[in-house]
Amino acid sequence: MFLPVICHNLDMVIVRTDPCQPRIRVGWNSVKKAIAAHLSDWKTDGESRIVLILGMLNSKEPEEYLRPFKEVVDLVLTVAIPGEPNALSAEDLVDAARSVGLRAQAAEDVGAALTLALDTPPETGRVLIGGSLYLAGTVLVENG
Secondary structure, three states, rough: OEEEEOOOOOOOEEOOOOOOOHHHHHHEEOOHHHHHHHHHHHOOOOOOOOEEEEEOHHHHHHHHHHHHHOOOOOOOEEOOOOOOOOOOHHHHHHHHHHHOOEEEOOOOHHHHHHHHHHOOOOOEEEEEOOOOOHHHHHHHHHOO
């Protein structure tokens, strides 16, 4: 079973859904490394796979965002942020992820990315949704 996690690189929001109780954490600035370290702990605790669903604005540097995740994320599924004219394309984000050594694939939208994440063995792990609060906001509105 996958547990969804939502986060952002600067104004971070993590929503962790587990069978018993949802938890929300909010942090500020330079949290990419802290998130990567936390993901590394999850891997150590036996999570078999971590998938990152990524959408970002064109004002951000995706390679800089992705670099700390290189050793812990198994797959990056990229999406354009819905309704956001300043979003990077899913294809541009795939190129950025691959340039830092991550396995990546574009998806039509977050729903399609989640389907890809859940349909790709193994069926256990975590899904991290991040890159922009615009993307996190869209996901939270659609899945409130």
